[in-house]
Amino acid sequence: xxxxxxxxxxxxxxxxxxxxxxxxxxxxxxxxxxxxxxxxxxxxxxxxxxxxxxxxxxxxxxxxxxxxxxxxxxxxxxxxxxxxxxxxxxxxxxxxxxxxxxxxxxxxxxxxxxxxxxx
Numbered sequence: 001x002x003x004x005x006x007x008x009x010x011x012x013x014x015x016x017x018x019x020x021x022x023x024x025x026x027x028x029x030x031x032x033x034x035x036x037x038x039x040x041x042x043x044x045x046x047x048x049x050x051x052x053x054x055x056x057x058x059x060x061x062x063x064x065x066x067x068x069x070x071x072x073x074x075x076x077x078x079x080x081x082x083x084x085x086x087x088x089x090x091x092x093x094x095x096x097x098x099x100x101x102x103x104x105x106x107x108x109x110x111x112x113x114x115x116x117x118x119x
Contacts, residue, residue, distance in 0.1 A: 033072030
């Protein structure tokens, strides 16, 4: 991953922690895919996709999370829950934290809670 992407993830993590979430893990990888951030908000496991995208006529950063990407995140989350059953009883929510710009530093992100579901 490039430096801008890592900075965006770090900024998103700090933003979410400021809003009361706690970090479970970052950059969870398995053969099904990758999850940028896994956080908790009380009894809810929050799976976060972080996007940084320069504004363009092709849509904003949040819109760039395709249905295929959502399916990979869901499969990676299922793998995570199998590996760490302590979180299996938690509710699960899929959020997007999006930055529209050349860098996430100094930008307020768009935070879309429950951006998609596993159903």
